[in-house]
Amino acid sequence: MKFSNSIGRAKVLICSKEAERENIYPGMTFTEARAVCSHLVWREYDDKFYKSAQKKLARELIAASPRVSTGESGLFFFDAEGFNRLGGENKLCRDVLKLVSRHGFVDGHIGLADCAFAARVASRSKSKRWYIVNPGCDTAFLSPLSIDFLPVTEEAKGSLKELGIKTIGQFTEVPVTSYAGRFDQSVLIAYDLACGRDSTQPALPPVEKQFQCIIDIGSATESLKETLFVFKTMLERLTRELLNNGLTADELTVTFFNDNDKFDERTIKLIRSSHNSRFLLDVLRLSLESKPLIREFTAVHLSVSRFSREYFEQKKATISKDFSSREELLLSGGDELDDSSEPVMLLLQRFMTRLGEDALVVPVLNDQYMPEQAGIWVPVVNASQSTTPVNEEFIQRFSDVKTTNQSRKDCLMPGLVLKRHTPAMPVFVQFKDNDSKEDYGEIDSKTPFKPAAVTYRGQWYHVNQVTTPERISGMWWEKPVRKSYYVALIEKKPEFAALSRAGYKAAGVRSILPNLMTVLLVYDHQERGWYVEGVFD
Amino acid sequence: MVGAVSVANLKKELENLFPGKWLSGGEVGRSLKTGLDQIDFGISAGLLKRRITEWVGTSSSGKTTVLRTICSNWCATGLNVIYIDTFDRLLAADWCFSNNAKNEKQGRFWVLRSNSDKNPTERRDYLKDSLWACEQLIRSRVFDVVILDLGEKNIITSNFYARLQRALERSKASLIVLKDDDSSSQSAKWGANSRMSFGFSKPVHYELGLTGHPDDIATLMPTITGAIWKDGMTNNIEVSVPSHVQNRLFTHPQVPDRSTSKNRARA
Incomplete structure (x- = not known):
């Protein structure tokens, strides 16, 4: 999806066959796509996630071939030379597909050729899961194929087609000097690829840096103080290593063992990359405080599961004010609520670790x-x-258009604040003229009908005033809702109003309910029931 | 000592009668003005920074409505406000007054929620978490006003009051403790610097709908009465709420009327 100002307006650029089956097509906005497919979920593209998954799979592919390297997302190059004595190339392809299927990637395709480009084109075969180009036949294989396989711009492709060049064979028949000067560099590179000259070679995978340490304590430990002491030692070592490599931690993973039995594993996401051991220790402490260990542990494994390169940023220079006293500094000063400032970051990290990512909201x-x-x-x-x-x-x-009332002494923001009950509180409603609830459900707006009394927390209240209902229906694509919203001013019945505070205590009523309340009274047409969804406070 | 207290009280009395003339600059600088005259120029002279203010009233009393107005004023003047919603009772639509990105001086309004509805099986002591969060927020010195909504569970031990007060001493924040409590009860006021109590009362203002029929009521607006308690003195106030048609009914711009052709020049 292409991200514009808001997610709702983001457009679908490309979609899978599964999405097309749900009637989602390129060009739709997110809102439109969601209207036709209610279980569509928005997820941010996480480049690091895909790269780490690709690296992980590449490490597994070493079992099939010694030299494996990664290309673009989802593309792997591996060396297929010398497999004649190991069951042949067909067996190699079968083994590789089996291996990747075992890791959840069941839709793999393989192409085998002398050069990487020809192999890549061969892997796009729709009829076969693997396609082997005979040795020395790369040019012959590519020759009848369309120039759409060439990695050139759409504009260049259009120009080539206008010149009558539709296949790669026709493209290579023309000498390269004819293209030089007329087309950009990408066409010249594509010419070399089409001629079977591709320098891309699989290589030995680079050694992956891993920052982890394990401590086997030898005896069972449970106390927070001792655990933090262990973490402090581990973090000091890890942060030193990170610092030496110019890296910072993005995510920590902690695993606790009790005699080889892994009983707790927690991944702690950091709000900002850091290699400060004190900060990391603080984060671990918060995690342990919010979610204590269920049992004692004998060994702990701490790893930096995600890290990134350290970057340096010049802070904004400010001139400090001349405060005559500490008190003045406290009263006037403090830190601005700048999302990137140190106190705010630390605060957010604390809340995220203890209360979750959704705790602080706007x-x-x-x-x-x-x-x-x-x-x-x-x-x-x-x-x-x-x-x-x-x-x-x-x-x-x-x-801005407010109705004014002369008797008012202060003008507040319009409307009362609603404090909702979660879940909505079901109530009994008494009607005038002996009307039943079922009758009410079918009435239309022309029939004036008002509830006369409601129960609230076990007490009957007179409905003193009630507004004309706001009838809202919708959300049919998720869960159909049909509700009538009333704002009701309810007043305690005289027999309850007369009760004193002592009387409440004697009756076991915990809180004192006011004599006059404003509530949001709702008739749910789907459920056919009355609810108080909240009180105006 | 007694004389000094009497002079201070006298000054406050005079300030009440002739606002803005009797309190010294220091006292003004140490308090947060709310934008409501009756609170700013009454005996309370706004809300004191680094102090606890109790904001009480029964579960439907108008106290949060008054507080929302004050929060809006604070955010408009660039103060940062955080509301600790212990029991997830607020609706987002009621509080969308402050996120105007165009105004750089606009303060932030953040809410800390427990998200109890998302994890109903999770066993968490939400009150304990809220109190922990409140202390952290005060200590961070990031917010000017911290509002702690305790709902009906208005149980704060004296130890914790003392901890909060100690945290406030080192910060610039003002703490408002919001309680669903009987306003006549003053048993817990010792920990707070001042106490504001609210309640709905009559007369009830209402506006009729489009039909004009007496039964067709569009909005209800009860009067909010309150009392400010500070240093043994009490001051009664009265505030009213203007009518309000839900914002959500006006989210789309009106369709322009293209039917008229009176002003169009004839060809």
Whole structure:
């Protein structure tokens, strides 16, 4: 998907056959695609994740061939020379496909040829899972194929087709000097590839740097203090290694063992890359405090599961104010809420480790009608939720239009704040004129109908005033909702209002309920029931 | 000593009568103005920084509505506010006043949620987590105002009050403890510097809908009455809420009216 200002407007650039089966096509926006396929999920592209998966698979492929290297995402080059005495090339292909299938990649294709380019083209064969080009026949194999296989720009392809060059054979018949000056460098490179001259060779895989250490304590340990002492030693060593290599940790993985029995493994994501052992120790401590170990351990394994290159950034230079006293500094000063400042980062890391990534949130308007959907909470860290954009200028224009009341002494923001009950509280409702609940469910807007009394936490309240219901239905693509929303001013019945505080205590009622309340009373047409979804506070 | 207290009280009384003239600059600088005259120029003179303010009222009393207005004013003046929603009771739509990225001076409004609905099986002491978070937030010195919503579980031990007060001494923040409590009860006020209590009362303002029929009520607006308690003195206040049609009903711009052709020049 191509990311624009908001996720809702992101466009589908390319999609799989499975997606097409769900009627998703390139050109659709995310919102449109979600409308036709409700279980569509937005996930950020994680380059590191794909690269690490590719490296992992390359390490496994060494079992099939000694020289394996990786290309673009999903592309591997391996040496297929000298397999005649080991069952032949067909057996090699079969073994490699079996191996990758075992790791979850069941849709693999293999091409075998003298040069890497011909092998790559051969792997695109639709009819066979592996295609072997005979030795010395690369040019003959490529010759009848379309020039669409050549790695050149669309514009160059169009120009070549206009010149009548449709196959790679026709492309190589023309001397290379004819292309020089007329086309860009990519066409000249493609010419060499089409002639079977490709310098890409599989190589021995580079030694993967691993930052990990294990300590076998020898005796069972449970206390936090001792555990942190162990971690401190390990972290000092790991951070020194990272520092020497110019790297910083992005993610830590801690595994606890009890006599070879692995009983706890936790991956701790860092909000910012760091090789500061104190900070990392603080993060580990928070993790242990929020999720204590279920049993004692005898050995612990700590590894830096993700790391990246250290980068240096010049901080913004500021001139400090001349504060005459510490008190003045405290009152005026402090740190700005800059997301990248040290205290904020440390704070976010603490909250993320102990309370989870979604704990710290900001409210964002969302273009939906349901009260609970009209705004959503977006996490401050790793915001991935999508909101439908709202025309804020329009709202601003309308919210400025306030009705004034002369008797008021202070003008607050319009509307009361709702504090919802999770889940909604089912209530009994009494109606006027002996109407039943079922009758009510079928009435239309022309029939005025008001609840006369409701129960709230076991007490009957008179409905003093109630608004005309706001009837909202929708969300049919997820879970159909049909609700009537009333704002009701409810007043305690006199017999309960007369009860004193002592009376409540004697009756075992825990909290004192007010005599006058404003509640959000909802009739759920789907469930055919009345609920108090929250109180206005 | 008694004389000094009396003079201070007298000054506050006079400040109440003639706002802005009797409190010294130091006192003004140490308090956060709320934007509501009755709180800013009454006996409380705003909310003191580095102190605890109790914000109480029964479960439907208008206290959070008043607080939202004040939060909005604070954010507009560049202060950073965080609300610890212990029991996940807030709706995001009610609090979308501050995320205006165009205004650089706009303060931030963040909410700390427990997310209890996401992990119903998880056994966590949400109150304990909230108290821990509150202390961390004060110590971080990142926020100007920390609001701790305790709901009905208004149990903070004296030890923890002392810990919070110690943390506040080293920060610039002001702590507001929001409780669903009976406003007449003042048993826990010793830990706080001041106490604001609220409640709904009559008269109830309401506006009729488009039909104009008396039964067709569009909005309800009860009056919010309150009382400020500080240093043994009490001051009653009254605030009202203007009518409000939900923002979500106005999220799309109006379709321009292209039907008229009166002003169009005839060919």
